Amino acid sequence: MSTAVAAKPDLRSMSLAELTAVVAQAGEPGFRARQIFKWLHQKYASSLEQMTDLSKGLRQRLAETHSVDSLTEDLAQQASDGTIKFRFRTHDGRQLESVYMPEEDRKTLCVSTQVGCAMGCAFCMTATMGLVRNLEAGEIVDQVYRVNAALMARGVPGPRPLTNLVFMGMGEPLHNFDNLKRALELLESPEGSNFSHRHLTVSTSGLVPMIERFGAETEAKLAISLNATTDEQRTELMPVNKKWPIAALMEACRRFPAKQGRRLTFEYVMLKGVNDSLEDAMRLAGLVKGMDAKVNLIAYNQNPGLPFQSVEPSQVEAFHRLLTERGVVAVVRKNRGRDIAAACGQLVAPGRKNA
Numbered sequence: 001m002s003t004a005v006a007a008k009p010d011l012r013s014m015s016l017a018e019l020t021a022v023v024a025q026a027g028e029p030g031f032r033a034r035q036i037f038k039w040l041h042q043k044y045a046s047s048l049e050q051m052t053d054l055s056k057g058l059r060q061r062l063a064e065t066h067s068v069d070s071l072t073e074d075l076a077q078q079a080s081d082g083t084i085k086f087r088f089r090t091h092d093g094r095q096l097e098s099v100y101m102p103e104e105d106r107k108t109l110c111v112s113t114q115v116g117c118a119m120g121c122a123f124c125m126t127a128t129m130g131l132v133r134n135l136e137a138g139e140i141v142d143q144v145y146r147v148n149a150a151l152m153a154r155g156v157p158g159p160r161p162l163t164n165l166v167f168m169g170m171g172e173p174l175h176n177f178d179n180l181k182r183a184l185e186l187l188e189s190p191e192g193s194n195f196s197h198r199h200l201t202v203s204t205s206g207l208v209p210m211i212e213r214f215g216a217e218t219e220a221k222l223a224i225s226l227n228a229t230t231d232e233q234r235t236e237l238m239p240v241n242k243k244w245p246i247a248a249l250m251e252a253c254r255r256f257p258a259k260q261g262r263r264l265t266f267e268y269v270m271l272k273g274v275n276d277s278l279e280d281a282m283r284l285a286g287l288v289k290g291m292d293a294k295v296n297l298i299a300y301n302q303n304p305g306l307p308f309q310s311v312e313p314s315q316v317e318a319f320h321r322l323l324t325e326r327g328v329v330a331v332v333r334k335n336r337g338r339d340i341a342a343a344c345g346q347l348v349a350p351g352r353k354n355a
Helices: 016-025 031-041 056-065 137-153 173-188 208-217 231-237 246-255 278-288 313-325
Strands: 072-078 084-089 095-102 107-110 114-116 131-134 164-167 200-204 221-225 264-270 293-299 329-332
Touching: 016 031, 031 137, 072 137, 084 137, 095 137, 107 137, 131 173, 137 173, 164 173, 173 200, 173 208, 200 208, 208 221, 208 246, 264 278, 264 313, 278 293, 278 313, 293 313, 313 329
Parallel strands: 107 164, 164 200, 200 221, 221 264, 264 293, 293 329
Antiparallel strands: 072 084, 084 095, 095 107, 114 131
16 A cells, blocks of 8 residues: 655645644744635635735745645536536545535535555455555545535535535545544534534444544444345455454444434445345344444445346345334435446546556
């Protein structure tokens, strides 16, 4: 795995306190740091030159020691259901994807935390990339800012069109925990985008030690990518299960602090003939019994080169009905953006730099 190589520290990844120290070192009063922070995290500035209420001298001094590494939009594809898949390029030429999903009562962005992924889940196209590198905190939050700016340019009312963020794009968020945590703090800042933690959901494939840390150090909600009901089945689909099998994962979930509306979500991608039987549904109901949790059923989106098939709608309904009859709060997630390969498990950025 490579890491981001930036010649200078990125101002967008810094907390307000860190920016205050930078500004003080430049011989400027502390309120300048708040101005810079708002330019970056509230006004979506992509360069120091845009910060017009800073003196030219200060901007020049900052440019000598720091950068503003904004993402560049490479491509935006709109699906028939209104979903838009954005492809961005980083300062070092890597590519990543984010997906905008509009609904009547919310506007959600699916955010990436890594270029590629190391988890190797058998049904996921992102896994075919391997892990290229972690995204810095500034690169994670800048997906939100670039999409907000793009939506406003398309006539969507601002100043912050996005209402909800799900960290379910490329990468395993808890594998990049420090940058994820910093990104969440930046997004929740009242001086910035001021997202409520209730509107932030992070997904994990099951890194058990990091689940406890995530619960203790953040306030965002957690979604567990479960996808199987036996260890044999899950290990075939998700190699992470070799290290942290289902029993260990579920124990970590039961210890997760269920406060401030942090109901757990279990994501279950249904694969035809693999994990979609009514016996699987019964085992799944047993696994989540007694937990303040809900189950998201996700019909698999077929991908070229992968050996799995979509489940018939009637089987999804039967699976859902059995869970409901056993007292499980379960929903069938809408399939968004399939016609532009923007649905769950389909994100992959093929560019030369990612090879």
